[in-house]
Amino acid sequence: MxxxxxxxxxxxxxxxxxxxxxxxxxxxxxxxxxxxxxxxxxxxTPWHIREAGVYSLEQGFTKYTSNAGLIRLRGAVTDYLKRRFDIDYDSSQVFITVGGSEAIDVCIRAMLNPGDEVIIPVPSFVCYGPLVTMANGVPVYVETKAENEFRLTAQEVRDAITPRTKLLVLPYPNNPTGAIMERDDLEAIAEVLRGTDIMVLSDEIYAELTYGQRHVSPCNIPELYERTLLVNGFSKAYAMTGWRLGYVCGPAPILKQMLKIHQYGIMSAPTTSQYAAIEALRGGDxxxxxxxxxxxxxxxxxxxxxxxxxxxxxxxxxxxxxxxxxxxxxxxxxxxxxxxxxxxxxxxxxxxxxxxxxxxxxxxxxxxxxxxxxxxxxxxxxxxxxxxxxx
Amino acid sequence: MNEILKLLEEDSRYTPAQIAAMTGKDEQYVRDTVKRCEEEHIINGYTTLVDWDRTSEEAVTAFIEVKITPQRDDGYDRIARRIYQYDEVESLYLMSGSFDFSVIVTGKSLREVSRFVAEKLAPIEGVISTATHFIMKRYKDKHRAFLVEPEQEERTLFV
CATH class of the missing domain: 3.90.1150.10 (Aspartate Aminotransferase, domain 1)
Structure with a gap:
């Protein structure tokens, strides 16, 4: 046997x-x-969004889309990010993934060489460490503290950085703690990263679900924008978990390389979901x-x-x-x-x-x-x- | 106040304590607000959405378009009052468009409702005509769908 x-x-x-x-x-x-x-x-999922998916099926839109996703959807994503979070991307800096999960995976795989370290605040969603391991990287966990409201502090980042550090994951708003990062917190981290080549992987799947203040993305901090890969998706904001649709945004040269992983592993995200997502972004505020x-x-x-x-x-x-x-x-x-x-x-x-x-x-x-x-x-x-x- | 009203409209069984917790307001404030709204007829009652089709009760609902001649001085209100006082009338709305009143009437049978229209509603002074539409199936009322949607099958996953 x-x-x-x-x-x-x-x-x-x-x-x-x-x-x-x-x-x-x-x-x-x-x-x-x-x-x-x-x-x-x-x-x-709100009916008008489901209906847009159904309508796309009625029209016979059942084929692959381009690897990066429908141009209209990518345009809707950049409009949305500008409108809701004041983040500037053009559609060459976005591609559509199978949920935020795939977006996280391709970011990690695109960036890591064997032995590269990824700083991961914990407690956090369970996927980052295993994905790093599968990409032959080394997860470096940093425990956030209740007394800091489970925010990641600049000092904690500084202490975790080594010459092998490639990526810093910022999973905020956070699952499971509900913690958020505010502008000051991010600016402090920007200060620590200044002068390094460390990239930020910002998982913002809960960005729309904050209470009492709007979400601040690392992309809103000028010094972090150029080193940030932004991951978001439709699951949490629009109650679309089963549609499996997300996206990644970042510097065009990185996205261009990263798209190859998506191209060979996935081809294109589900077409029906992409049409529904256009409606979500256009009419779902x-x-x-x-x-x-x-x-x-x-x-x-x-x-x-x-x-x-x-x-x-x-x-x-x-x-x-x-x-x-x-x-x-x-x-x-x-x-x-x-x-x-x-x-x-x-x-x-x-x-x-x-x-x-x-x-x-x-x-x-x-x-x-x-x-x-x-x-x-x-x-x-x-x-x-x-x-x-x-x- | 509006936040409290919206919650009560969503589910009138919410207790003042629950509403207080959900809105971050003081429980006494919620009680006082509800009481004031009742007194000022902002809240006009509490009721239950029943799907009588799922019971053995025989019930018929009709939607009736009514055209009228408005009365001097009182306009529509006087005739409206003469219509809505009947227990059979569930709702009454003044409409824009090709007819004046929309009257929702309930009864035990088609005959009972028809008789109400013929004997009570149509003869009211000022009523010019009626057109009765019987409701065949109630799909949604007060934002609640009456059809039971299937549940997605159980899932074991960790997110």
Missing amino acids: MDYEKLMSENVRSLQPSGIRKFFDILDTMKDAISLGIGEPDFV GDIETMRESYDRRRKLLLKGLRDLGLSCFEPRGAFYMFPKIDGFGLTSDEFCTRFLQEERVAIIPGTAFGSGGEGYTRICYASSVENIETALERLGGFLDHLREKR
Whole structure:
């Protein structure tokens, strides 16, 4: 018999499988369980956007697009970035990808030589490290701190830089913490990067979901603009996760090289999704606002609920996650979440799933109905009372 | 105030505590605002959206176009009042365009609604004509779709 394991890429074998799977396995067996685990909008894509996709099918637009994506869509992306975030790109500096995920992957693969280091703030979404490893790079994790509201500080960046540093990932607004970076924070980082050749990979998939202030992109900082690869997409802003559509923007010479990876690996992003996305960008500002207001109400509801239960929780100002501290009960994050699911039938994700620095925290996604959030809070109250009695 | 009203319009079961948490306002402020809105008839009641087609109850709804001659002094209001006082009338709107009133009438059967139109509505002084359209199926009311959309199948993934 063939030893398949041995045949396989060592890089791939070295990747850790997601520890979250067991939660879903348990969840699947439960009735009346509530999941605040999956991080995606609870809205269906607005109808006018879906309709634009359907209409493109009716017209028979079922072929590949050009590798970089429809010219009209790329134009709509640059218009959108200018209109919403005051970022200047022309359409030669954009290409359309299969979700933000592919955009992150091609950025990393396009930039790294073997052994190059990538600075990744954690806790953060799980994809950066494994993608770096698969590109023969070395992930360098930097733990952000609750006392800094999980922002990445200039000092932390300075301490992590080595002569091999190629890329700095800025995953803000952040999944799972809900942290944002403001202009001052970014300017401080710009100062650290000045004079280096370090590029920034800015994952701005939650850019439209900030509360109380507009998102500031590294592209808004003149010294960072030239060294930034901007990744964004349609999933979070327009509730289009299943359409799998995103884009990457950056300096034209880099994009030109990067497009080769996309060209050979993907060909072109789904055509139907691209037509729907044009409609999203042209006519979807109102949808973004409606959904954002709705998340904001639930954000306030959950934050108050968690604090009323005596949990310490930093006020998240972006995305749709809350990252309360749950370390006072003699349980690890994983034990806490496992028992909460088993005993109270509510799925939330242990902070450790998002890298080091997540121990003692849990991620709760509030893109769920008010009823679900209230029920989850009720059950959490009971669970905490039970844990406190025991102690 | 408008934010509170929008939330109540979305779901009138939200409690003052929930609304306070969602808007970042004080609970007493929410209570006071709701009370004031009730007093000032900004809030005119609370109701439930029922899809009677899913029950054994027989119910018929008709949408009736009504043309009238406006009355001296009172304009449309006097006739409107004479129409909407009937319990059968669910809603009444003054319309622009080729007719004047849109009257939504509910009853137990086609015959009951027809009789209402023939015996009560049409004879009202000032009513020139009526055109009755029976509603065959209710797809959406007050922003709520009545058809149950299929759920996408369960997914196990980590985002």
